[in-house]
Amino acid sequence: MEDSRLQLAPPKREQIQNAVDSEGPYRLLYCSSKNDVAGVLQELEKGVEPNLADYDKRTALHLASSEGCKEVVELLLEKGADVNSLDRWGHTPLSDARSFNHGEICKMLEDLGGVDPVELESPTPCYEINSQEVDMDGATLIGEGAFGEVYLVKWRGTEVAAKTIRSSIASNPKVRDAFMKELALWQRLRHPNIVQFLGVLKQTDRLIFLTEYLHNGSLYDILRRRGRLYPQTAVSYALDIARGMNYLHQHKPHAIIHRDLTPSG
Numbered sequence: 001m002e003d004s005r006l007q008l009a010p011p012k013r014e015q016i017q018n019a020v021d022s023e024g025p026y027r028l029l030y031c032s033s034k035n036d037v038a039g040v041l042q043e044l045e046k047g048v049e050p051n052l053a054d055y056d057k058r059t060a061l062h063l064a065s066s067e068g069c070k071e072v073v074e075l076l077l078e079k080g081a082d083v084n085s086l087d088r089w090g091h092t093p094l095s096d097a098r099s100f101n102h103g104e105i106c107k108m109l110e111d112l113g114g115v116d117p118v119e120l121e122s123p124t125p126c127y128e129i130n131s132q133e134v135d136m137d138g139a140t141l142i143g144e145g146a147f148g149e150v151y152l153v154k155w156r157g158t159e160v161a162a163k164t165i166r167s168s169i170a171s172n173p174k175v176r177d178a179f180m181k182e183l184a185l186w187q188r189l190r191h192p193n194i195v196q197f198l199g200v201l202k203q204t205d206r207l208i209f210l211t212e213y214l215h216n217g218s219l220y221d222i223l224r225r226r227g228r229l230y231p232q233t234a235v236s237y238a239l240d241i242a243r244g245m246n247y248l249h250q251h252k253p254h255a256i257i258h259r260d261l262t263p264s265g
């Protein structure tokens with residue numbers, strides 16, 4: 001697994017813009033994303049609710065905050081827009097203003113009690129496994145990846161994969177920190193098509209973590225052993241991969257983007 005593979009992705013700007021109509025009550029959302037103060041005022045005067053939201057539960061205040069439309073943010077707040085409304089990803093307008101670095105808007109929202117639930121999420125430390133429970137001396141080498149060797153070991157009587165991280169990588173505090181954050185995120189994932197993360201070995205000078213052991217290895221290993229797959233098998237593998245990817249993309253509050261999907265990992 002690469003240290004940059006699992007990435008947090010805020011909602012894309014194009015998605016925000018495509019999601020809003022320029023006509024009907026949704027014109028409020030469209031005008032808010034374009035900093036069209038007169039248009040926003042017109043809609044509010046027609047009686048459109050300031051907290052009207054699109055199908056992603058994004059309000060005019062979310063859109064104006066993402067797009068840096070300071071005047072519209074000011075107007076919406078004055079007209080009673082909810083400073084802490086949550087969109088489908090659990091983001092408030094302040095989360096959006098922060099992701100796009102709109103400092104002045106952040107300040108306006110904070111002054112009115114705006115909070116950012118994304119920031120409040122506490123990073124969970126990685127589950128630690130006592131290294132005495134794992135027989136590293138009896139380990140069998142099963143592969144080698146970009147970051148180190150992979151071994152088959154037994155942990156509490158169960159076969160698991162132990163991934164060792166090269167000391168040249170693990171000894172760099174910045175890289176190690178980024179790696180640990182990625183592992184902390186991985187340990188929260190639960191899906192039949194995502195290899196299960198089990199924990200990090202403690203009391204060892206090396207960085208080693210355990211995952212579920214796959215008896216057939218990676219897709220690359222299967223292709224190398226068996227050659228061409230039957231079409232039904234290929235389709236069933238493709239569906240399993242798509243299910244795993246879909247789970248990552250639906251992850252809340254942020255989608256997870258793999259960025260390095262290959263037959264070997």
Ligand SMILES: Nc1ncnc2c1ncn2[C@@H]1O[C@H](COP(=O)(O)OP(=O)(O)OP(=O)(O)O)[C@@H](O)[C@H]1O
Nearest residue numbers: 001002143144145146147150161212213214264265
């Ligand atoms: N959980 C596992 N169960 C069985 N074999 C595994 C497992 N993880 C890795 N392997 C084997 O070890 C090899 C190296 O895996 P690893 O994930 O470290 O490297 P990689 O394929 O280069 O991916 P990355 O780019 O993440 O380093 C794989 O190709 C596979 O043969």
